[in-house]
Amino acid sequence: MTIMNVTVPGLVCGLCGFRTCGEFAARLSENPAWVERCVPLKASAVGPSARADRASPSGDKALPVIQPGQSAPTWQDSLSREFDFYLEHFPEEPGPREAILPHNPMITREMDVRPGDILIGRPLGMSCGCPITHCGVAMDVDHRTGLINWCVTGPLRARTEGFKDLGYYIAEAYEGLIRLARAEIRIGLRYFFQPRMCMLQWRHSGLVNYLNRTKDGLQVRVEGLWIG
Numbered sequence: 001m002t003i004m005n006v007t008v009p010g011l012v013c014g015l016c017g018f019r020t021c022g023e024f025a026a027r028l029s030e031n032p033a034w035v036e037r038c039v040p041l042k043a044s045a046v047g048p049s050a051r052a053d054r055a056s057p058s059g060d061k062a063l064p065v066i067q068p069g070q071s072a073p074t075w076q077d078s079l080s081r082e083f084d085f086y087l088e089h090f091p092e093e094p095g096p097r098e099a100i101l102p103h104n105p106m107i108t109r110e111m112d113v114r115p116g117d118i119l120i121g122r123p124l125g126m127s128c129g130c131p132i133t134h135c136g137v138a139m140d141v142d143h144r145t146g147l148i149n150w151c152v153t154g155p156l157r158a159r160t161e162g163f164k165d166l167g168y169y170i171a172e173a174y175e176g177l178i179r180l181a182r183a184e185i186r187i188g189l190r191y192f193f194q195p196r197m198c199m200l201q202w203r204h205s206g207l208v209n210y211l212n213r214t215k216d217g218l219q220v221r222v223e224g225l226w227i228g
Helices: 021-028 032-037 039-044 048-054 106-110 156-161
Strands: 085-087 097-102 118-123 134-141 148-152 164-178 190-195 204-214 217-227
Touching: 021 032, 085 164, 097 118, 097 134, 118 156, 134 156, 164 204, 190 217
Parallel strands: 085 190, 118 164
Antiparallel strands: 097 148, 097 164, 118 134, 134 148, 164 217, 190 204, 204 217
């Protein structure tokens, strides 16, 4: 499939965050910068040495260092608890990407949640137990399972544009970029981390189950979330 002079490979690998290449291609017209999320497409545009380099995402070589002008982080959250890395959001998205499941998954269908909808809700229990109501914009929605991928953006849009209230939900995963870490990041290990835009500046914990080194940083998916 070709859109905007870009041919999507049609591998349906899911690395871009969409279920099919067709869905990904359809969204490119709205967000051209998302072309950077197609890993096979980027791999075809670079040489073998660059592909081999990206295939080994763990170790110091894959982790960015402190940039000139940056002060060294204390690696402690607002409650003086230590953590291993900062989780940044994708530069083409309005905020941190989170996969969530309402406590009643039928709500997703009953409220007819669609990409672009402004949502609010609060993660309850073992999935985080954050005391702050989260606000964000839906990016991808699965009405069959109730799963929603949204970007947490803060309360301003919800206050000015209206919203759909999900009530309590389970935070299933975070996706984002690591640009600064003090430890080697490896698949299958649990880490303490701090979402860069967390309002409370509290550390979280999660299991890393996906890594990919990109020009923007180390792309990561973290599941099994909790705070503390």
